[in-house]
Amino acid sequence: MRIAILAPSTAPGGTGVHALALGEALCALGHEAVVHAPDPTGRGFFRDARCPVISVAAKPVCDSAAAFIGARIGDYLAHFSTPAACDFDVFHAQCSISGNALATLTRRRLIGGFVRTVHRIETFADAQLARWQDRAIVDAGQLLCVSRSWAAALTGTYGAQAEVIGTGVDGTVFHPTPGPSDAALRARLGLGRGPVFLSVGGFAARKNTLAIIEAFATLHRSVPAAQLVISGAASAPEPTGYEACCYAALEREGLQVGSGRPVICTGPVDQGDMPGLYRLVDTLVIPPGAESSGLCALEATACGSPVIVPARPPYTEYLPPGAALWLDSSDPAVIASAMQASLEPARRARLRNTGRDCIEAQTWAACATRHLPIYAALMPQPTLALPFATGAAAWNVLRMPPGA
Known part of the structure; x- marks a missing residue:
């Protein structure tokens, strides 16, 4: 055909x-x-x-x-x-x-x-x-x-x-084995010892970025070495002033923005860098209220990074119960608690193992x-x-x- x-x-x-x-x-x-x-x-x-x-x-x-x-x-x-x-x-x-x-x-x-x-x-x-x-x-x-x-x-x-x-998800592209350019990407972004959290989609109301920023601010007070990477750019017209509200929240919380800073805004990311970015971060965060097809959650899971996702479709259709940390509230305190929980070594190991098994069936x-x-x-x-x-x-x- x-x-x-x-x-x-x-x-x-x-x-x-x-x-x-x-x-x-x-x-x-x-x-x-x-x-x-x-x-x-x-x-x-x-x-x-x-x-x-x-x-x-x-x-x-x-x-x-x-x-x-x-x-x-x-x-x-x-x-x-x-x-x-x-x-x-x-x-x-x-x-x-x-x-x-x-x-x-x-x-x-x-x-x-x-x-x-x-x-x-x-x-x-x-x-x-x-x-x-x-x-x-x-x-x-x-x-x-x-x-x-x-x-x-x-x-x-x-x-x-x-x-x-x-x-x-393409398992030949998105996988947990470190790539040759991962170290250069880490240096370019200024990623430290971590932990590092990732939000995909830029400053976008449809991605509920403001809730992620507020949750990260809560966690950062107890984990000063933590970093938040906000990658990509809004893919559709956003409500007037939403990005300004996000920057105002960052300023209010005293979170500096830039390479090597607590918050790193990448703008659009080359598709070839996305597998490395997923591997370099500790956790992908998609809060309730965020609109997503679920594709980035599958890609991150394939790269061995735990994901925090809403307890609703399409995530519940793609990921089994033990493959993600599930959220049923957009309260920043609840999201911050899930971010902290995602760093527990035993939990991370279970999430990776379950996620790897489910990804094998999710092929293009x-x-x-x-x-x-x-x-x-x-x-x-x-x-x-x-x-x-x-x-x-x-x-x-x-x-x-x-x-x-």
Whole structure:
């Protein structure tokens, strides 16, 4: 099969990581999976890929979220504007941007339909963003979800059924054996004797970074050598002033920021450095209230680092009870207590052993294999091929308003 996988961006992020890993696994199974994403920087994807990739031409947009999404939908429509560009057996949208583009292409009869993976359902105050989200779900020929909880949410919100395809982790990349560049990464970040805690996703309300900072401040008072690494950058527009609130909390607690300081903010991290970063830290912290696909928890576990995660899906679907420290409260004092507990040697050994066993079953090959019968069912049959729109019909669909 020739499969076009459409991601929201060439930058690192959970959805993009999932799209690339799925494409690589499908190619390893003998299919031709091509991962597409809008690329306003011209730098290509955030890492080298073991599958074909296409950087879709896109211009930088510094405007509202609606303007940004609308522009990216337009970028995809421009790229797939001809039958030659649409020469794939299956089209797979990984986001609302690509879902809307493929919905329009379906209406224009350039493609026969598409499959959509819904990684999450957002709540939007902007009516146009809400309409785009709805359309990218309702117009899909088949819906997929990475967890049973989001599949249930789709049924409850849209009355739609979705196949649960899960996610995976690459054990050849994410593993506990120290890599040749780990020591250089430690020196560059200024990591001391520790303990070192990690938060992934930058200063983001959806990652509940403020709760992590407040919890770390509590622990730091009793463990002055402790450090907190805040890696990455927010992947979506954040509430106004949230980052300023995080910095205000750091200043209030007397926590200095910088290489070798108690708090280290890395900004975007090269994907090749992420396995080493997971290995160098003592614990990954994801507090309740944080939005995540659970992928970074799997990656950290594969690298031998204990994880603190909310006691809810998708984490409870991916990790068995003994593979993580579970939280049911976003109270900073409770999070700080879990951070302290994660440092106990006997507990750490148990978490590593249980985590290693569960990771062996979480492979991208297994995830890709679950996609194949779904793709096969959506492949167009030659006798049912739809003619391309001509005449007045072509005029109508080609001049459809952007939000249609």
